[in-house]
Amino acid sequence: MLTRRSALALSPxxxxxxxxxAGGTFQxxxxxxxxxxxxxxxxxxxxxxxxxxxxxxxxxxxxxRRQVEFTMTWSQYRALVISDKRITEGRxxxxxxxxxxxxxxxxxxxxxxxxxxxWGLESSFGVTTGSYRVIEALSTLAWEGxxxxxxxxxxxxxxxxxxxxxxxxxxxxxxxxxxxxxPQFMPSSFLRLAVDFDGDGRRDIWTSKPDVLGSIAxxxxxxxxxxxxxxxxxxxVPVGIVASGRDVKRPLAEWARQGITPTAGQWAASGDAQSxxxxxxxxGGETFLVFNNFNAIRRYNPSDFYAIAVGLIGDWVTT
Numbered sequence: 001m002l003t004r005r006s007a008l009a010l011s012p013x014x015x016x017x018x019x020x021x022a023g024g025t026f027q028x029x030x031x032x033x034x035x036x037x038x039x040x041x042x043x044x045x046x047x048x049x050x051x052x053x054x055x056x057x058x059x060x061x062x063x064x065r066r067q068v069e070f071t072m073t074w075s076q077y078r079a080l081v082i083s084d085k086r087i088t089e090g091r092x093x094x095x096x097x098x099x100x101x102x103x104x105x106x107x108x109x110x111x112x113x114x115x116x117x118x119w120g121l122e123s124s125f126g127v128t129t130g131s132y133r134v135i136e137a138l139s140t141l142a143w144e145g146x147x148x149x150x151x152x153x154x155x156x157x158x159x160x161x162x163x164x165x166x167x168x169x170x171x172x173x174x175x176x177x178x179x180x181x182x183p184q185f186m187p188s189s190f191l192r193l194a195v196d197f198d199g200d201g202r203r204d205i206w207t208s209k210p211d212v213l214g215s216i217a218x219x220x221x222x223x224x225x226x227x228x229x230x231x232x233x234x235x236x237v238p239v240g241i242v243a244s245g246r247d248v249k250r251p252l253a254e255w256a257r258q259g260i261t262p263t264a265g266q267w268a269a270s271g272d273a274q275s276x277x278x279x280x281x282x283x284g285g286e287t288f289l290v291f292n293n294f295n296a297i298r299r300y301n302p303s304d305f306y307a308i309a310v311g312l313i314g315d316w317v318t319t
Contacts, residue, residue, distance in 0.1 A: 026055070026056050026139075026143055029139070029142070029143040030051060030054075030139065033047075033139070033142075033152075033155065033156075033159075034047055036156065037156065037159050040156065040160070041163070042159050042160065042162075042163045043163060046159065046162050046163045047159065049162070049168075049169050050135045050158075050159060050162050050169045051135065051139075052169070054133070054135055054136045054139055055136070056139070056140045056143060056144060057132070057136050057137060057140045057176075059132075059176065060132065060136075060137045060140040060141060060176045060177075061140060061141075061144055061145070063176045063177075064141060064145055064146065064176070064177070072305075073280075073281050074280035074281045074285065074286065074305055074308070075281055075285065075286075077305045077309070078286075078305075078309065081121060081309050081313075082309055082312060082313060086120060086124060086313065087313070087316050087317055089120075089124065089125055089127075090116060090120045090125055090313060090316070090317030091316075091317045091318075093116070093119075093120075093125040093126070093317070094112065094116050094317050094318055097209060097213070100209060100210060100213060101115065101116070101213065103210075104197070104210075104213045104214050104217045105217070107197075107214070107217075108214070108217035108218055108220075108221045109221065109225070109227035110217040110220045110221050110225050110227070111227075112314075112318055113311075113314030113315050113317075113318040114220060114225070114231060114293070114297065114310060114311065114314050115213055115216050115217050115220070115314070116313070116314045116317050116318055117297075117309070117310035117311060117312070117313040117314025117315075117317070118183065118216050118220075118297075118300060118310050118314075119182065119183070119212065119213065119216060120313045120314075120317060121306070121309055121310055121313060122182065122183055122184040123181075123182040123183070123184060126182045126209070126212065129173065129174065129180075129181055129182055129184075129206065130173055130174040130175040130176070130179065130180075130184075131173055132173060132174060132175060132176050132178075133169070133170075133172070133173060134158050134172045134173060134174045134178050134180055134187070135155070135158060135159075135162075135169060135172065137174070137175070137176055137177065137178050138151050138154050138155040138158055138178045138187075139155055141177065141178070142154075142155050151178070153188065154178050154186055154187045154188055155178075155187075157186075157187035157188040157190070157191050158172065158178065158187040160187075160191060161187055161190055161191065165202065166190075166194075166202045166203045166204065167202070167204065167206065171206060172206075173206070180205060180206070181204075181205035181206040181212065182205055182206065182209075182212040183205050183212055183215055183216050183219070185205060185215065185219075189219070190203070190205065190215075192222075193215060193218050193219045193222060194211070194215040194218075195211060195214045195215050195218050196211060197210040197211050197213070197214030197215070198210035198211055203215070219299075219300060220296050220297070220300070223296040223299035223300070224292070224293075224295065224296045224299070225293055225296040226292055226293055226296075229269060229273070229291055229292060229293050230268035230269055230291055230293065231290065231291060231293045231294050231297060231307070231310075231311040231314075232268075232275075232288045232289055232290035232291055232293075232294050232308070232311055233262055233263075233267075233268045233288065233289055234262070234263040234264070234286060234287070234288055235255075235260050235261060235262055235263060235277070235287050235288060235289045236260065236261050236262075236263055236287070237259075237260050237277065237279070237287045238258070238259035238260070241258055241259065241260065241277070242283070243277040243278055243279035243283075243287055244276070244277060245276065245277075245278055246276045246278050246290055246294065246295070246304065247276065248276055248277075249274045249275060249276045250274070250275065250276075251271060251272050251273065251274065251275070252267060252269055252270065252271050252272070252273045252274075252275045252289065253271030253272065255275060255277060255289060256271070260277065260289065268291075269291055273291055273292075274291065274292060275289045275290060275291050276289070276290055276294075277289055277290075278290055278304060278308075280304055280305060280308065288308060290307075290308075294307055294311070297310050297311065
């Protein structure tokens with residue numbers, strides 16, 4: 001049964017008792033975390049501060065259990081995540097931070113549109129970042145959740161972040177699943193890819209826009225982003241041409257010879273650029289020609305819908 005007693009009630013005997021077993025109490029679980037964390041060099045005062053007042057969070061459990069598999073069409077997803085309000089707010093956010101975007105591009109060689117697209121889709125340009133205490137959310141899921149091993153690893157990564165002094169426990173907030181700050185990085189991604197772009201000695205993806213945008217750009221740069229190349233563009237496809245998916249790549253010129261044309265403007269890449277045709281809603285729906293950078297976006301979130309939405313939002317808020 002779920003208990004809500006504070007981890008601070010742990011006695012020295014319990015703290016020495018090792019990891020939790022199936023069906024064990026939350027206190028026993030936290031004792032195991034303490035032991036593992038100490039073995040990895042995390043200071044006791046950091047652990048005490050991190051777990052102060054932490055109890056299993058029923059809201060986290062409810063949200064995790066409510067996850068169901070269902071099919072959403074691209075048009076439904078598009079309507080959900082791309083709104084006139086988001087585009088208007090995005091244009092204002094980009095205009096206010098134009099110099100910063102240029103500085104980030106100069107260092108990481110990642111174009112402002114895709115950075116803006118991820119920023120907008122993940123947190124509505126910093127407005128919605130999640131209010132769950134990350135240590136409590138991850139502890140709850142690691143103790144009770146369906147993917148205990150995964151979330152225990154993320155919990156240990158979060159404790160390392162606190163041990164490094166990048167953030168304090170009260171300010172380490174995020175989603176119910178532990179995705180943090182404006183870029184919604186999981187703690188393990190933070191450790192690998194977050195950057196201190198403003199040079200203050202901390203990687204603050206919660207309130208520092210330089211660190212937020214720099215970290216997103218670094219993620220993409222480390223995921224194979226190619227400077228000067230587009231992610232993709234909407235196209236018209238003649239009847240009889242089947243969109244074969246992102247894994248079937250051909251030179252853009254070959255697609256053009258088959259009668260595929262941009263829906264607006266000119267081609268975004270040269271004729272020899274390797275590209276693929278995807279139609280997320282099938283024949284008759286919107287169709288896109290996507291390039292190598294499309295896969296870099298998918299490493300942020302392995303979804304064609306997500307990558308297309310990022311590309312479109314980014315293009316629209318930076319023009």
